[in-house]
Amino acid sequence: MGKRWMQPFMGLVLSSVLLAGGALGQQRSPGAEAPVTGDWLISHMLSDPEQLNPLTSNDAGSRAVLGNIFESLLQRDPRTLELKPLLALARPEISEDKLTYTFKIRQDAHFQDGRPVTGEDVIFSMKALKCPLVNAPFARVYFESIIDAKLLDPWTIRFTAREPYFLNENVLGGIDALPRHYYDPEGLLQNVTVAELAGDYTKHEEQVRKFAQHFNQSYSRNPMGSGPYKFKSWSTGQEVLLERDPRYWGIGKEGIDQVYTNVRKARIINNTDAALVSLKAGDLDMLSLQPLQHLRQSSGARFEKDYAKHIYATPSYTYIGWNNDHPIFRDARVRQAMTCFTNRQQMVKTVLFDLGQVVDGPIYRFRPEYDESLFSHPYDPQQALRLLGEAGWKDSDGDGILDKVVDGQKIPFRFEIKFNSGNDIRKSVALALQDELRKHGIDANVRALDWTIYLDDIRNHKFDAMILGWAMSVNEPDAYQVWHSSQAANKGSNMISYKNPRVDTILQEYRRTFDASKRIELYRDFQRILNEEQPYTFLFMQKAVTAVNRRFRGVEVLPTGGLRPLEWWVPKALQKYTSQLTAQ
Amino acid sequence: MLTYLVQRVLLMLPTFLGITLIAFAIIHLAPGDPAELRAGGGLAAGGEGGLSMERRGTVDRALQEWRTQFGLDKPLWMQYLVWLKNLVTLNFGVSFKDNQPVWGKIVERLPATLKLNVLSILLVYVVAIPLGIYSATHQYSLGDQLTTIGAFVLFALPSFWVGTMAIVFFGGGDFFYWFPPGGLYSVDYSSQWPWWQQAADQAWHLLLPVLMLSYGGFAGLSRFMRSSMLENLRQDFVLVARAKGLAERVVIYKHILRNSLIPIVTIMASIIPGLISGSVIIETLFSIPGIGQLSYDAVLARDYPIIMAVFTISSVLTLISILLSDLLLTVVDPRIAFGQRTA
Numbered sequence: 001m002g003k004r005w006m007q008p009f010m011g012l013v014l015s016s017v018l019l020a021g022g023a024l025g026q027q028r029s030p031g032a033e034a035p036v037t038g039d040w041l042i043s044h045m046l047s048d049p050e051q052l053n054p055l056t057s058n059d060a061g062s063r064a065v066l067g068n069i070f071e072s073l074l075q076r077d078p079r080t081l082e083l084k085p086l087l088a089l090a091r092p093e094i095s096e097d098k099l100t101y102t103f104k105i106r107q108d109a110h111f112q113d114g115r116p117v118t119g120e121d122v123i124f125s126m127k128a129l130k131c132p133l134v135n136a137p138f139a140r141v142y143f144e145s146i147i148d149a150k151l152l153d154p155w156t157i158r159f160t161a162r163e164p165y166f167l168n169e170n171v172l173g174g175i176d177a178l179p180r181h182y183y184d185p186e187g188l189l190q191n192v193t194v195a196e197l198a199g200d201y202t203k204h205e206e207q208v209r210k211f212a213q214h215f216n217q218s219y220s221r222n223p224m225g226s227g228p229y230k231f232k233s234w235s236t237g238q239e240v241l242l243e244r245d246p247r248y249w250g251i252g253k254e255g256i257d258q259v260y261t262n263v264r265k266a267r268i269i270n271n272t273d274a275a276l277v278s279l280k281a282g283d284l285d286m287l288s289l290q291p292l293q294h295l296r297q298s299s300g301a302r303f304e305k306d307y308a309k310h311i312y313a314t315p316s317y318t319y320i321g322w323n324n325d326h327p328i329f330r331d332a333r334v335r336q337a338m339t340c341f342t343n344r345q346q347m348v349k350t351v352l353f354d355l356g357q358v359v360d361g362p363i364y365r366f367r368p369e370y371d372e373s374l375f376s377h378p379y380d381p382q383q384a385l386r387l388l389g390e391a392g393w394k395d396s397d398g399d400g401i402l403d404k405v406v407d408g409q410k411i412p413f414r415f416e417i418k419f420n421s422g423n424d425i426r427k428s429v430a431l432a433l434q435d436e437l438r439k440h441g442i443d444a445n446v447r448a449l450d451w452t453i454y455l456d457d458i459r460n461h462k463f464d465a466m467i468l469g470w471a472m473s474v475n476e477p478d479a480y481q482v483w484h485s486s487q488a489a490n491k492g493s494n495m496i497s498y499k500n501p502r503v504d505t506i507l508q509e510y511r512r513t514f515d516a517s518k519r520i521e522l523y524r525d526f527q528r529i530l531n532e533e534q535p536y537t538f539l540f541m542q543k544a545v546t547a548v549n550r551r552f553r554g555v556e557v558l559p560t561g562g563l564r565p566l567e568w569w570v571p572k573a574l575q576k577y578t579s580q581l582t583a584q
Numbered sequence: 585m586l587t588y589l590v591q592r593v594l595l596m597l598p599t600f601l602g603i604t605l606i607a608f609a610i611i612h613l614a615p616g617d618p619a620e621l622r623a624g625g626g627l628a629a630g631g632e633g634g635l636s637m638e639r640r641g642t643v644d645r646a647l648q649e650w651r652t653q654f655g656l657d658k659p660l661w662m663q664y665l666v667w668l669k670n671l672v673t674l675n676f677g678v679s680f681k682d683n684q685p686v687w688g689k690i691v692e693r694l695p696a697t698l699k700l701n702v703l704s705i706l707l708v709y710v711v712a713i714p715l716g717i718y719s720a721t722h723q724y725s726l727g728d729q730l731t732t733i734g735a736f737v738l739f740a741l742p743s744f745w746v747g748t749m750a751i752v753f754f755g756g757g758d759f760f761y762w763f764p765p766g767g768l769y770s771v772d773y774s775s776q777w778p779w780w781q782q783a784a785d786q787a788w789h790l791l792l793p794v795l796m797l798s799y800g801g802f803a804g805l806s807r808f809m810r811s812s813m814l815e816n817l818r819q820d821f822v823l824v825a826r827a828k829g830l831a832e833r834v835v836i837y838k839h840i841l842r843n844s845l846i847p848i849v850t851i852m853a854s855i856i857p858g859l860i861s862g863s864v865i866i867e868t869l870f871s872i873p874g875i876g877q878l879s880y881d882a883v884l885a886r887d888y889p890i891i892m893a894v895f896t897i898s899s900v901l902t903l904i905s906i907l908l909s910d911l912l913l914t915v916v917d918p919r920i921a922f923g924q925r926t927a
Contacts, residue, residue: 042771047881049874051682135653135683137646220682236692237873238767269871271767273749277765281756302758452616452886 003123021349035554037244040263040577042285043565044275048236051220054176055129055136065174065240068264070225073103074120074173078558081366081474084255087117087177087226091169098164101172102292103157104186109249111179111226117249119151124180126159130197133212133421142171149194167478167515169544184211189309212577228259228566240266251284260569263577279307285549286565291353294545301546307547308555314544315358315472315561319536320417320433321496326464327406328415333391335534338379340384341436341564342537344497351428351567361527362479362538364472366559368462368516369523374531385440395441402441414443415464418457421448426467429539459491478524482505498535553577592910596903603899604718604892611891618680618886619647619656635655667892676896677889679882686893689878694860696768697867697874699790701859704797712802712850714761716809721836723814728871731806739803745891747796747869754792763792763814793870808851812844819843853909857901 049061055068059064073088083091089108092101109117126149130133131275145168148160161168180187189197192204193326201208214425223231227246232241242264250256267283269275276297279287289309298309321340323327329335348356356374359365393402393413416556417433419426430446437444444465449457458466470482481487484507487494503526510522530536546563548555552576554567570576634641650659655666670677670892676686719728752758755765764770770785777785816822817840864876875894882890914920 051684053682056683132649133653135650137649139648175792216683220684237696237871237877238769266768268873270868270877271748271766271871273748274755274765274869274871277751277755277757280758281761281765283756283765283771297758300758358623404661451614451884452621455620456615456617 008059033553033571035258035260036572037260037262037569038572039261039551039567039570039575040265040285041261041552041565042265042267042283044278044284044287045240045266045268046275048273049234049240051218052223052231052234052240053215054178054223055139055227056216056220061188062463064221066225066267067227068229068242069227069231070176070178071109071227073105073175074169076475077282077561078560078564081559083173086171086256087122092159092172093219094169096224097124098168099161101151101159101161101169103159103172105155106159107155109226109254110216111182112224112230112245112247113182114247115181116181117177117179117226118173119154119157121150121193122157122175123151123179124184124189125178126194127192127197128183128211128215129175130194130216131189131208131212132197132201133209133216135216137210142174146172147198150154153477155445165511165512166519167476167511170475171570177226179224179226181218183215186211188214191470208412227263231252232263237268239268257566259566261565264565270328271391275518277548280328281575282306285552286563287547289545289547291355291545294355295353298547303547304552308534308550309533309547310548310555310557310563311355311543312413312557312561312563313357313365313541315474315541316360316469317472317541318429318467318469318539319469320429320539321463321466321536322534323461323464323466323496324535325461325497326415326497327411328413329464331391332392332533333387335537336377337384337387339534340387341378341440341442342539343379343436344539345379347429347432348540351425351432352540352542355545357539357543358540359538361534362470362482363477363523364473364474364561367475367477369477369520369527369570371524371527372528376513377534381436381440400441401443412443413441414445415447416447417467418449418454418463419467420445420451423449425542458495461488461495461497468495470472476516477523478511479523483507483526496535498531498533500533591847594790596907600899600903604668605664605740606897607899608892609660609927611888611895612660614886618654618884618888621651621885624826638919648696671896676893679890680887681885686889689890690875690893690897693873693875693878694888696872697860697876699786700793700797700863700872700874701864703790704801705855705859706804707794707798711798713803713809715802715806717813717836717841719806719810720817732810735803735806738799743796744865744869746799747792747866750792750796751869764789766869768872791868796869797866805848805851809844809848812847813840816840818861839846846913849912849916850909853905853912854902856908857898860898860901867875891914 009519035234045061045064047061047127049057049059049065049092050059050071052062052065054066057066058511065535071087073085073086074083075092076082077084085106086092087105088170089104089106089212092103094101103122105119105122111117111121126146129136129140129143145162145165146159150158150160152158159172165369170508172281183251185191188207192201192208196204197208198472215351221234226249228245228250229242230245232243234240244259244262244264251258265381267278269278269284272293274291275284275287275292289534294309298307312415320338320342324330329338344358348354348358357559360376363370388402394404395402397403399412403410404413407410417430419430421427427446427448436448454466457463458468481493483498483503484498484502486492488497488499506522506526506529510519510526513519513522544562548563548568551570552568553571554569555563558564604750614620648657655663658666665837667677674687676690678685679689712735719731743808751765754760757765768786768789771787773782773785776780822835822840825839826832830839860875863874864880865870866877866879867874878890879894881887882894
């Protein structure tokens with residue numbers, strides 16, 4: 001949901017999903033020419049988007065496409081990271097008890113078929129989302145705390161939340177406006193209220209069922225919204241075509257992003273080598289490069305002449321999670337020792353080819369909540385051995401493996417590191433650590449598992465140590481889901497069973513605090529506790545490299561960790577594709 | 585003949601049921617939950633909102649909802665019966681990924697896979713059979729040894745590597761731009777082009793993938809042809825033919841070749857299922873949206889309806905092709921008659 005700015009959710013980082021949208025800065029060339037429209041931008045996708053229904057799709061590829069077609073009530077300014085109005089006239093009025101949010105929406109916005117965007121459409125979008133039969137259970141979870149939405153007048157909507165939570169505004173602002181007349185032509189949801197859909201809709205069962213079936217099946221390849229690009233075509237396995245809407249309501253409007261390229265084409269090339277060749281042949285205008293492609297295959301005068309490479313840290317990190325319930329790892333000293341055994345700088349050099357940066361905590365470094373003073377545990381095996389000694393680990397039987405009596409039983413320091421097969425970075429990390437530990441009398445096994453099996457194991461706490469990644473929030477973070485003790489049960493995201501009553505208190509307090517400076521203080525404490533206890537060994541953020549054809553202007557890396565092709569343009573003299581879209 | 589056919593077809597039915605039952609069981613019992621996969625592992629589903637205890641309950645409820653929508657909450661045997669029932673009407677269900685009918689998704693990808701496979705099989709036969717004949721008639725000559733070694737060297741080269749090299753060197757980029765690095769059509773392809781331009785464009789795109797798909801097959805088939813020829817060369821009727829004073833050309837192409845083709849014909853039938861089961865490696869390498877890719881992605885995402893559909897179609901084709909090769913055998917070899925064959 002809310003493609004433009006909610007996409008950096010705290011989700012598992014699936015290998016290639018990282019890029020998508022968002023965009024930090026090199027300087028904007030001052031006094032340069034004014035942007036002009038025209039030309040095409042041909043980008044690359046590794047595989048087809050799942051489907052182009054904004055509610056029922058759940059993958060980064062679809063989000064990247066749909067972000068150009070749909071618009072939400074609020075959006076994140078990609079540079080300041082502040083919320084600002086898009087379809088709304090202003091940020092919502094929030095009631096004293098922090099439970100109701102009233103949005104006024106603009107009266108000059110219209111959908112791509114010319115019909116105006118009204119409060120009715122926003123309410124409809126909420127209904128479709130809340131409808132339990134619509135195949136969008138995962139998007140629905142975001143809006144779980146929103147229990148009602150009512151129209152006060154055609155342009156004013158009031159949402160009611162179940163509990164006060166500072167991120168509610170963020171959530172509501174992310175609602176995309178879907179044209180009611182297009183997605184529900186028969187008006188099946190007309191008489192059903194949001195509250196009913198969120199609760200009991202049995203009175204309207206028939207209609208709701210009919211609507212959901214139609215909505216689930218008929219809109220996966222024909223999106224229509226109010227955004228600056230219109231959907232043109234999608235040939236499976238080949239390309240997705242978007243066309244700039246010349247009648248876009250936001251053209252020339254203050255505070256609304258202007259777009260310039262006439263056509264956005266995403267070519268689907270399943271093979272990264274072929275994609276690089278296509279880029280060099282001029283068939284792609286931008287491409288995210290693999291580390292080795294960046295180092296070995298994309299230099300030289302010819303490449304430099306046509307393409308500029310942009311390097312930026314992506315907001316996500318990789319970590320080693322220690323099962324905090326494990327007899328070996330429940331001792332914080334042991335976990336600290338493990339971090340000291342981990343040569344993170346070296347890993348960034350050899351595993352990531354220097355395209356990375358060591359991290360020491362879960363908060364994105366451009367956020368005000370980030371604590372600059374965190375201690376970065378250096379690679380120090382001597383210190384690690386001292387810590388293990390303090391914790392009672394020594395080789396008492398001379399078999400070359402450290403041991404200790406835990407719960408009345410002598411156990412050797414032997415454990416298993418799990419990761420998902422096919423992820424070479426995680427594999428290299430595991431092997432490097434295994435090598436290091438072996439020198440010090442610790443026997444670590446390394447085991448690669450198929451993604452689904454791996455996921456199942458870690459959610460059921462069936463691991464000693466595991467390697468995984470999290471996306472970092474570029475917006476206000478909320479670490480409750482990952483670090484609160486309650487999330488260790490029920491297959492929650494606290495897979496390592498981290499339990500600290502002080503952290504619990506901070507995380508709960510934080511969610512109810514509407515004062516940003518207080519929240520920052522709370523999270524600084526939180527980061528210091530994690531830093532001390534080392535429940536994870538935080539490893540690194542990866543850097544991405546994207547090559548962009550030099551004819552584009554306005555290309556810059558944004559604090560959200562990426563580029564924003566939406567803003568790019570090409571000077572008239574350099575425009576490459578002049579034709580409008582031909583019927584294909 | 586008709587009784588025999590009916591008998592064979594009726595026998596296919598239990599075989600087919602057995603195949604689908606086993607496949608269904610294996611696919612559904614394999615680890616991995618499509619619902620969790622769709623949710624990004626359920627871990628992502630909390631989003632920025634963060635999950636309170638009751639919200640984790642919501643994710644579980646969401647997963648449950650999703651399973652109900654696709655009938656995955658029912659016991660396995662019932663799911664199988666539902667699947668069978670739908671199969672009778674040729675309804676393979678809808679894909680978990682986008683709610684679209686599986687049949688349509690397969691039909692959409694069929695042309696690309698068919699083009700690729702028909703062309704490459706054709707190429708294999710056109711190259712390998714003359715090669716086999718040559719090797720057999722020039723047994724142990726330098727030419728025989730060279731072609732044999734050549735075919736085996738090709739056989740030993742993995743297509744993902746050769747394919748990548750071909751893309752890097754001939755696909756534009758830093759070297760020669762002789763062939764497109766992938767896809768089926770040019771960037772500016774248009775259905776308004778004259779037919780020959782469209783055909784030329786497609787051929788240009790298909791050439792590398794077809795080559796990559798075929799070169800490994802030369803060795804097997806040419807060796808097969810060679811040994812079949814050699815076997816016949818030693819037969820008495822060859823001696824008789826030569827003794828009659830027939831020209832060597834006639835001996836080889838009329839008498840030996842015809843007899844040697846019998847086993848080749850039977851393998852030909854077994855190719856039919858291979859026609860639609862695309863090649864994952866080549867399709868991925870050259871970004872060709874074919875059946876191979878579809879089924880590979882489906883396996884990774886545990887998209888059961890698609891996996892089952894592809895599997896069912898190819899097993900039906902396999903059964904048919906077995907029958908067909910038996911029938912073909914009687915056509916090319918009059919010594920084999922239906923009556924004596926009991927299934």
